[in-house]
Amino acid sequence: MKTSLLYSSALLLLALLSTTNAKEGTATTTSTAAATELTEAIPKPEPESAWGRIYLRNGLAPIQYFRDNFGGPMMNREVSFYFPKRDEDRFGCELLPEDEQTELKAANRSAVLVVDRGECTFEQKARLADQMGAAGLVVVSPTDDVSGPVGELNDEDEITIASVMIRRTGGDMLRAVAAQITIYGRFIPMTCQRSPYRCEPRLEAEQEYMTSFTVRSGSVLSSGGEKEEDSVTRLGSFLAATYGSVLRSMQSFPLATLLDGRQACLDTAVNGIDEAQLLGKVVLLPEGKEGQCSEFEKVSNAQRRGASVVLLVQRDNATVMTHPSVEVSWHAYNITIPVLAVSSSIGASLANLKDTQGDTASLRFEIRGLGGDAETEVALKNVFLTVVGGSLQEWEKIASPDEGAAMHEEPVGSTRETIIHTVQKTQGRDEL
Numbered sequence: 318m319k320t321s322l323l324y325s326s327a328l329l330l331l332a333l334l335s336t337t338n339a340k341e342g343t344a345t346t347t348s349t350a351a352a353t354e355l356t357e358a359i360p361k362p363e364p365e366s367a368w369g370r371i372y373l374r375n376g377l378a379p380i381q382y383f384r385d386n387f388g389g390p391m392m393n394r395e396v397s398f399y400f401p402k403r404d405e406d407r408f409g410c411e412l413l414p415e416d417e418q419t420e421l422k423a424a425n426r427s428a429v430l431v432v433d434r435g436e437c438t439f440e441q442k443a444r445l446a447d448q449m450g451a452a453g454l455v456v457v458s459p460t461d462d463v464s465g466p467v468g469e470l471n472d473e474d475e476i477t478i479a480s481v482m483i484r485r486t487g488g489d490m491l492r493a494v495a496a497q498i499t500i501y502g503r504f505i506p507m508t509c510q511r512s513p514y515r516c517e518p519r520l521e522a523e524q525e526y527m528t529s530f531t532v533r534s535g536s537v538l539s540s541g542g543e544k545e546e547d548s549v550t551r552l553g554s555f556l557a558a559t560y561g562s563v564l565r566s567m568q569s570f571p572l573a574t575l576l577d578g579r580q581a582c583l584d585t586a587v588n589g590i591d592e593a594q595l596l597g598k599v600v601l602l603p604e605g606k607e608g609q610c611s612e613f614e615k616v617s618n619a620q621r622r623g624a625s626v627v628l629l630v631q632r633d634n635a636t637v638m639t640h641p642s643v644e645v646s647w648h649a650y651n652i653t654i655p656v657l658a659v660s661s662s663i664g665a666s667l668a669n670l671k672d673t674q675g676d677t678a679s680l681r682f683e684i685r686g687l688g689g690d691a692e693t694e695v696a697l698k699n700v701f702l703t704v705v706g707g708s709l710q711e712w713e714k715i716a717s718p719d720e721g722a723a724m725h726e727e728p729v730g731s732t733r734e735t736i737i738h739t740v741q742k743t744q745g746r747d748e749l
Contacts, residue, residue, distance in 0.1 A: 365391060366506035367465055371483070373494075373502040374530045375684055377561040377655055378646075380490070382455075382481035382504065383465035388443055389477040391504050392429070395526070396452050398491060398500040399428045409454070410437035412445060422450040429453040429504075431491060434482070439466035443480040453504065454480035457488030461650060479504075486650035493653040494563045503530075532557045532564050533640070536683040537628075537659060539670055540569045549681065552670075553663035555628070558641035558656035560649035564682055570625050572678040573598040575668045578607035581615040596623035599680050601667060604629040604641070604658065613643055620654050626682075627656045630664030657682070 367386075370379035374395070384391065399421060401407055403414070409432030412418065421428055430451040432442055439456065443466070446454040456466055461484040470476065481504065494500050505523045509516040518524050537552045557564070573595050581602045600619045604612055612629065619627050631638055641658050643649045659667070671678045 366508055369481075369504060369506040371487075371502050371504055372527050372530060373500060373563050375532055375566055376502070376530070376563045377532050377557050378559060378649075379505075379527075379531075380483050380487040381463070382483050383463055384506075385439065385443065385466040385468065385480045387440065387466075387468040387470050387476060388454075388479040391479045391506055392452050393520075393522075394427070395501055395503045397424065397428045398431055398455070398495060398502065399424070399451070400431050400492065400495055407433045408436040409433075409442040409445060409456075413449060418449050424450070424452070426450060426452045429455055431455040431457065431488070433457050433488070434459055438468065439480060440468040440470060440476070443468075443476045443478065446480070447476050447478045451478060453478050455488075455491075456480060456482045457491075458482055458485050461485055461647070484650065486653075489651070490562050490653040498563075498565055500563065532655075532684050535564075535566075535685045537663060537667075538681040538683060540679045540681045551683075552666050553659060555657040555659050555663075555682070556638055556640050558629075558658070560641075560643060560646065560652055561656040562653050564626070564655040564657075564684060566684045567681050569679045569681050570599045571597065571676070572667065572671050572680055573600045573624070574671055575601040575630070575664070576603075576619075578603050578609070581607075581618065582610035584618060584621075594622070595619060597625050598623075599626045599628060600624040601628050601630055601664060604631055607632075612641065613649065616652060616656055620652060625654060626680075627654060628664070628667070629656065629658045630667075631658065631661045633661045 365384075368381065368383045369391070370381055372379045401409070401413055402417060406413055406417075409430060413421070421430065428451060430446045430449070430453075432446075432454070434456050442456060443454050463482050463484050466480050466482055491500060503523070503526050505518045505527065507516045508519055518527070534554060534556050537555050539550045539552055540548060600622075602612075602615045602619060606612065616627050616629075629641055638658060638660055641656055667680070
């Protein structure tokens with residue numbers, strides 16, 4: 318009897334232990350599952366893109382870059398570009414002189430160092446730039462073939478800054494601008510989707526920078542000289558090309574004589590043209606293929622002859638003005654000056670300005686960002702000319718009512734108010 322009782326107690330104890338273990342197992346499984354679900358619920362940060370674009374302040378077109386596989390995160394703010402002063406330091410394989418290191422450190426990690434590829438490893442260039450206090454490193458390729466800097470670092474050799482590589486022509490453009498002004502810009506990683514295919518930044522702040530600092534349009538101003546602020550007069554608007562360099566806003570440029578198609582197509586190397594005629598000046602060129610060469614060839618010739626800015630003047634019979642462009646973007650990689658377009662009436666005003674003021678004639682440019690008033694004005698102008706059927710002369714009176722008031726005085730009962738009213742109605746209908 319006693320043995321039977323002990324046996325029954327043992328069975329009961331085993332049953333209780335089994336139940337307890339089962340509950341603990343269930344609890345453990347539940348806890349593990351919950352932890353797994355919680356881990357999966359936490360969004361993982363997207364890996365930084367291996368490529369992106371450098372958007373320059375007041376630039377016409379970005380420069381593509383490819384980043385390294387070993388450095389720190391990409392700069393998330395606007396930075397300046399620093400170039401070694403001595404030619405022997407252009408490869409970035411040794412520490413810069415003390416005074417230049419002081420300049421870099423004084424920038425407080427807000428200046429990127431720009432060097433050429435070659436002579437030492439990418440890691441050495443990046444490590445030295447990091448040591449000198451640079452915010453990042455730009456390596457310029459000796460060709461237009463570009464790949465991301467590659468290196469293999471040990472854990473103890475951590476490099477805290479990002480390094481990128483850009484094409485040779487992009488480096489040429491940066492150096493050309495840096496010889497005149499300090500360059501500012503932002504490195505923006507890009508991500509792409511297939512349907513529809515488009516590439517865009519991940520952050521709203523990056524999109525805002527692209528929108529705010531890419532030059533799309535603005536105003537052409539006449540200037541009596543850099544110290545004569547009272548003589549500045551607005552002559553009209555311009556549209557920026559989809560290629561070219563940084564536009565130095567509000568800097569005065571001397572105005573060159575308008576070139577015809579034949580003159581614009583002459584190659585300096587073949588025809589021995591005096592480069593001093595265009596050196597450092599704003600050059601007016603006819604748009605299109607006038608002169609038996611392409612528009613792009615005219616721009617290239619003007620750059621070789623030393624022009625600082627090119628203004629492409631619209632043809633007299635043109636009704637719609639568009640942003641100058643090239644069929645394939647890389648065709649224009651060698652253009653290191655800004656290229657703008659103006660209407661035929663503004664071109665005539667500029668030619669008259671040159672005739673009356675001679676060598677003292679000069680221009681400035683006021684920039685308006687993407688989506689600004691100038692683009693709305695251009696859209697209205699296109700509607701006015703193509704839909705309303707107005708003329709360029711009538712549009713200039715509407716767009717610039719205070720300019721040349723004596724020349725544009727109109728009798729009472731003119732059609733100006735009717736024209737404006739028609740444009741306003743058309744704007745609402747076409748939802749510009």
